[in-house]
Amino acid sequence: METLPFFTPEEKKEFFTKYRLLLRNLYSFLEKDDISKMKNLMKQVVAKECYGRDKNGINGLLRNIDTALIATTEIGLKRTSVLALLLYRPVYKGVITNEEVKELFGEDITLMIQRLLRTSDLYARNTAVNSENFHHLLLSFAEDVRVILIMIADRLCMMRLGKKLSEDDRIRLATEAAYLYAPLSHRMGLYKIKSELEDLSLKYIDRKQFDYIKQKLNETKRSRDAYIARFIAPLKEKLEQAGFKFEIKGRTKSIHSINNKLKKQKVDFENIYDLFAIRVVLDTPLEKERSDCWQVYSIVTDMYQPNPKRLKDWISIPKSNGYESLHITVMGPENKWVEVQIRTKRMDEIAEKGLAAHWRYKGVKAEKGLDEFMNTVRAALEAKDSNPLDLMKDFRMDLYKDEIYVFTPTGELIKLAKGATVLDFAFAIHSQLGCKCVSAKVNGKNVPIKYELNNGDTVSIVTSPTQSPKRDWLNFVVTSKARVRIKQALREEMAKMVDFAKEMLQRRFKNRKIDMEEASLMRYIKKKGYKTVTDFYVDIAEERLDPNVIIDEYLDLIRKETEQQEHLVARSAEEFVTTTEAEEIATNKDVLVIDKNLTGIEYKLAKCCNPIYGDEVFGFVSTQGIKIHRMDCPNAQEMFSRFGYRIIRAKWSGKGDNGYIVTLRVVGRDDIAIVTNITSVIGKETNVSLRSLHIDSVDGLFQGNFTVQVRDTTTLNQLTKKLKTVKGVKNVERLNT
Template sequence: MNTQAFFTPEEKKEFLFKYRKLLQSIHFSLQKDDVRKMRNLIQRTVSMDCYGRDKNGINGLLRNINTALIATSEIGLKRTPIIALLLYRTVLKKALTLEEIEKEFGPDVTLMISRLLKTSDLYARNTAVNSENFHHLLLSFAEDVRVILIMIADRLHMLRIGKQFKDNSDRVRIALEASFLYAPLSHRLGLYSIKSEMEDLSLKYTDRKTYDYIKQKLNETKRSRDAYIAEFIAPIEQKLKEAGFKFDIKGRTKSIHSINNKLKKQKIDFEGIYDLFAIRVVLNTPVDKERSECWQVFSIITDMYQPNPERMKDWISIPKSNGYESLHITVMGPQNKWVEVQIRTKRMDEIAERGLAAHWRYKGIKAENGLDEFMNTVRAALENKGANSSELMQDFKLDLYSDEIYVFTPTGELIKLPKGATVLDFAFSIHTKLGSKCMSAKVNEKNVPIKYVLQNGDTVNIVTSPTQSPKRDWLSFVTTSKARTKIKQALREEAAKTADFSKEMLQRRFKNRKIDVDEGTLMRLIKKKGYKTVTDFYLDISDERLDLNNVIDEYLDLERKEKEIYEHSGPKSAENYITTTEVEEISNRQDVLVIDKNLTGIEYKLAKCCNPIYGDEVFGFVSTQGIKIHRMTCPNAQEMFSRFGYRIIKARWSGKSNAGYAISLRVVGRDDIAIVTNITSVISKESGVTLRSFNIDSVDGLFQGNFTVLIRDTNMLNVLIKKIKTVKGVKSVERLNS
């Protein structure tokens, strides 16, 4: 391989270092000659452009090596997925066949390559978070959990090198996709370090101002924080050494993303956050002594510092579904500050850092229960064949970030459910039939309704009735995706049966009145009456909201009118058929937005929270008031993508901008009326820009002015901002969101 031509000098140095590190990481899991065979195949295929640079100039082979290194050293994957990851591009580019690779490495590797090719195909067509692709993505996950782990590794690597992207929209897309799907998946699989890093990098690329503010504040408080941690840890270290424990103890600052969440949720300043860090005690102890030694450490620490019983969490007695085991306590430290302390063993710490994949190292110790539960969630989502893709994404995502509670069946079997789960969620988690027939329950021997929200430690006994069946209002209070999936499935099946019965009734009534039904005319009538689906129309007949005779009369009236129009006007060429609707009038502007898959002429509104104008990078959000267009840098963008990703649609500007958009600029400068006069003069002289209003406030020798202008596009806006910045005495100019 001519590495000189293929790599830059910096890339070559990085490749050799990472390649050696990768081999060290997976060496013990490789078979004889694996390395030689792999090297030969890569050398053979590099010249065939299998590992060529993408549109951002990122070297394909270097990307795969970096992803493989994350997958093995940070997640714990071994031989088969790593070889598959390094070679799947050769099959994708048709330089090698699956048969050739199977001959060298066996059927496991080729099966893994086939699965990676499916996900690669999804990304070639569109982002994986696109609702159309999501069902196929889940299928890949259901086949092999290692596919998820490799994709998580790849997304993390792309986030880490995000600054190399030429197009900011690519960087934002990767960040929002990670925030919506891959960070929650990492959380669900127990990859907490990766989850935190993904969330931090997503925030960095989508809200740099907030990210830099928190980072700066953390840097400013680092010295005092380190001093406090040292003061808190010192007596604990001494006591644990005296008790004969082997351990590591360290302070860990919380992630920028989690700090930002606290600032938003609690509506406080940075200085108001008391739990910026946690102390972690990691014991080096045999498996059979893990629980007892963790509790001994708990006892020692709570003897020294006053614990807060409200904030004690025991995930050692009952681990989380993703395998997480740890004992969390919050104690009152020096200077009357609350401090979180996490107590765990070395094995538990590795599982906490590397997730369920780390269980494979500890075969037989609660090995893959959590993984099985997660895969059952994936398969349950796929069982809902009638669901549209948006529903599938919404229901699946519900289970990813939820905290857990533990409840018991009457026989003492432990069931894990998300926090906020109801009696009905519990019933569906046991069996679909039990959920469908659930009438009420006895919780701790007390009668409760199906809406009752369960608490940790409850014992639940479900009461059923043979006449009970799923109701639409059940969807308003269940929390698990399994319950929602099964309820929707049952409602759809019931609606289909009812609609079929109503259709037969209508057809019989037409026949009784000796009327031959034209399906096209009937469909036009249903549409004219405002129904989105034919099923809704027939359900209204079933519920007697529509009278059969009135429907037939309306049908005959429509048929008569259509016949009269045709007879009076005669046939016309379709070429000359022009109609103007409100929607088309909106979309006839040259600065039209192209929405989703090259659709134009769709009515939309520009969101007031960020005031997008022609030229901004934008996306569409399907709200209850129709499609709203937001800027990618909208202050609400991250929350919309992370919570409502299934409602996001693509949007881009097309044509030329002739319309005017009102935007506001905040200008700060020296308090001098002449400077304000110069600013208004600059605005008035700028061709195609109109000053609509401005207001000025002065304080401490500075003025702050909000100038509202009418402008055509972002290019014109950028020119105007540059010119205002050149006015002597102006300190800063920034565009306001609203």
């Protein structure tokens, strides 16, 4: 196969054009000799093939330059971020060391590279985001938000290169962008990037729908442009008469946004009235921003009838990601509703470049919202024993939430996610207040902790010293801060219960003058079917187990074991049976013993019944070798009756420690919380991991297929038993395939 040169002629031309543009953007922020040092270093790095093409043929250096341009021109990052981005791969590949980077460019860039290295699994674009590397991503995020901004730039770069990717990589990248990076961009205030990521994701995942909306937009473009011109002309004249310096334009809504409206409103394309918005951007001094925006509002509403229910004032109270704008919906010509957005140039730049633009306007409001958000992220990471799957779910919940604004009794404004309850409000004020909350007074009226708050509510929390967090609280809180604190409190409460139960059991043993042997107690706990010692002690603390009954059963177990031992000692030597070498090997490994004494032979687990360690199994000699089936396999009866001569006996030996894939079908009442509760149960189980899930709901009935990796049948049976206790679950069954 012919190897491509480092640059094709087209790539070489493209690279130098973009390189010069990058230098122009960064020139005033670079230090003396940065450019010459970087040139020398790049020559050295390229010579060592550090920036080779990836499996899709994309040139690594060109991709980095593209990402750096997005980071500077579209996000607003400067020297430290861009140099760290360009030097990340050479350090990752070991071509240069951190010490060399530090000597050439300083400690800040070295530190940034280290934070990027921490997210290397994600950054290398090898796999889609998962719960484990998501935790590493958040750690870097909590230290320096620029890491996330660089990763957003990289994902946008890759999405734009989507045509060059394989189908599998393109779908995986699009799914990841829609699931995580578009919501992150939204939370960081990067609305333009968020829209592009969403549109490209829809294009790669559902091309037919994307093309349909795009074609419809193209078909209606002429009439839409004509309508926008008719709407703008008289407004432009009035604003000029009032002496404003401004820019006014029409903006068509994103394809993804229109697609959401089609699905949500269940209407035809022709029936969507708000396909576009008019944006008025004022060039006005900082001190006159608010008054000028409201003056423009007055001019617009004098000309066109406003809809008071659709006024959104994010100038008086900016969004927590820094977004500031005044949105109104008015009745335009031909009795059509039109959204008008009023903002200043500063506000517009913040809306386009999000957080990075804030650093240009230091001292300007809206930094507080980011600080609060980052504190929530850090608190979630600091929570002991936090489940990465839960963390990922809770964090993502906060990314896309609309906001409501409520007040404390003293008039302090608190921002919460839409749908937040009294309990969310209490935890937003202080963790202890949340833990002791029993009810609240909202606008002077008594309400329960589940009460959903509305914009403008004044909330006063009522507490009780005897109150403590309950597990069902997790079903109605919506903010990640509340969820993290409740889970932390429940873990601490459980630890106290375990210590209390352990001490009580030891005291009972002592009172009855019985020596408690740890090893014997562990065997007793295992025999009782407990997966963990903690579960055993929790049952004692919650009085599901009687300590006196435990002691009696423990003594009975000791007596039986002693008798068994005596019986073994008394047995004749003639009864001793030697084991084969194969069986001795089998006792140490998770293998199958085939036909009494054969191990180490090649076999496969049949896909028609997916046997796992602990199932009763048999071997079937096929043309593809030995296939292992469950005794209750749907095909077992036919195999035994027609091909009995091919059947060989098989049994498990050793330990089931490799993990087996099983699909469980869960049927229950259709409720938004049921999936969260089921995945929470799966996430808490040791030796169990969730691989995938597929959900359907019909006529109020929920049906989900949860594919899990388990150790053996004991693990599976315990998981099934626990899933059946989840509120709303009616049936749990294991599927053959």
